[in-house]
Amino acid sequence: MESISEILQAVKDGTLAVKKAESLLQLNALAVIGDYARLDYNRFLRRGVPEIVYAQNKTVPQLTSILKNLVQIRLKNGQLDIPIILSRVNGAQSKAVLQAFYNFKQFRANLRARYFPEASIIAVQSKRKPTSATKGRVALLAAGTSDIPALNESEILLNLLGSRTIRFNDVGVAGLHRLIDPLQRIQEFDPDAVIVAAGMEGALPSVVAGLTSVPVIGLPTSVGYGYGKDGEAALMSMLQACSLGVSVVNIDSGVAAGVIACLISRRASERQKVKRTTRRKMASY
Numbered sequence: 001m002e003s004i005s006e007i008l009q010a011v012k013d014g015t016l017a018v019k020k021a022e023s024l025l026q027l028n029a030l031a032v033i034g035d036y037a038r039l040d041y042n043r044f045l046r047r048g049v050p051e052i053v054y055a056q057n058k059t060v061p062q063l064t065s066i067l068k069n070l071v072q073i074r075l076k077n078g079q080l081d082i083p084i085i086l087s088r089v090n091g092a093q094s095k096a097v098l099q100a101f102y103n104f105k106q107f108r109a110n111l112r113a114r115y116f117p118e119a120s121i122i123a124v125q126s127k128r129k130p131t132s133a134t135k136g137r138v139a140l141l142a143a144g145t146s147d148i149p150a151l152n153e154s155e156i157l158l159n160l161l162g163s164r165t166i167r168f169n170d171v172g173v174a175g176l177h178r179l180i181d182p183l184q185r186i187q188e189f190d191p192d193a194v195i196v197a198a199g200m201e202g203a204l205p206s207v208v209a210g211l212t213s214v215p216v217i218g219l220p221t222s223v224g225y226g227y228g229k230d231g232e233a234a235l236m237s238m239l240q241a242c243s244l245g246v247s248v249v250n251i252d253s254g255v256a257a258g259v260i261a262c263l264i265s266r267r268a269s270e271r272q273k274v275k276r277t278t279r280r281k282m283a284s285y
Contacts, residue, residue: 048266049154049161049259055122056088060229063093064100071107071124080110083161087153089115093228097122119254120154123160135162136265138189141182141208143172143198146223151197153254154219154261161258163265166191173203183211192268193261197254199223202234209243215264218248219257 010016053066063086070084089097094115101113101124109200112220113124141199142151155165166189186194196205197219199259205218218241220234227233231251238248249256 001242004205004231005009017124028065047263049262050082050085052088052157052255052259053084054088055086055090055093055120058093058186060093060096060100063089063097066124067101067124068104071104071111075106075110080128080209085157085160086122087157089120091117094122098102108284116152116156118147119156121153121156121160123156125160135262136267136269137164137166137189137191138261138265139186139194140165140167140168141171141194141196141204143200143202143204144223145170147197147199147219147221149188150219150221150252150254151195154195154197154258157255157258158262158265161262161266163262171204172198172200172208179207183208187214192265193217195219195257195261197221197257198235199231199237200225200228205238205246205248206241206243209246216243216246217257217260218246219254220248222252 001082009020053063053070055063058066067084067086067253074080074082076082084245086097094117098113098115102108110127111124112127113122115122140151140155151167151169155167158165166186166203168185171178171182191214194208194209195217198204199221200223202218202220205216218238220231220238222231224233225232235251238246241248247260249260
């Protein structure tokens with residue numbers, strides 16, 4: 001079950017015990033692992049986005065223990081459709097963590113684990129086909145080829161959480177004519193939000209915001225020469241965007257941009273679903 005409404009409906013239908021529903025809905029549901037982790041495993045029910053485990057600076061034993069506990073909780077609570085996501089996973093960590101996962105036969109029966117090296121993400125997902133509908137649409141633009149890694153984080157996260165995406169790379173302001181066709185195709189795609197990754201002077205989000213009516217999420221990247229100070233120039237430029245409607249995340253924070261876009265697109269998708277249901281009901285009168 002992926003939402004509070006699904007849990008309540010199951011209780012109403014008699015397919016879920018009240019006591020079980022209570023445990024699923026607890027706000028203080030935590031799994032304490034040693035003295036180094038407190039897993040907020042009901043975050044998806046509250047926010048629509050699961051707790052994303054940040055792997056950088058964590059040891060392999062810590063990561064494998066966290067992963068094992070999260071998998072056990074998902075299996076126990078019947079929440080196999082909620083992905084488990086580890087971000088900023090390096091190559092050595094990924095090999096050890098995946099090996100540990102596949103050593104547990106009961107996990108392999110229901111779940112599959114995959115490493116996305118282009119985004120440094122490990123995802124554990126159900127083997128069964130997802131039953132829920134696509135949760136909104138998001139467009140993604142990378143100003144330059146060097147901005148692609150940060151945007152990869154956003155796109156893979158969005159896809160894992162059920163959002164459809166369309167993507168265009170190397171369409172920065174140094175050659176604005178490169179943006180014409182992508183913007184036309186984005187307009188046809190009709191996204192709920194646009195993520196724009198840019199380094200150097202970080203001008204592209206402001207340009208896109210001036211040409212589209214949907215929220216633009218600026219993703220500054222640590223790309224550029226000298227004075228840019230590892231993305232600070234791009235961040236400041238996006239914060240000073242002349243075009244209104246630009247929100248900005250931290251430097252290289254593709255996960256944060258993906259989460260914001262996911263929440264926007266999911267909300268928009270839910271609103272559209274309500275409108276369609278209302279129109280069908282009205283048409284039947």
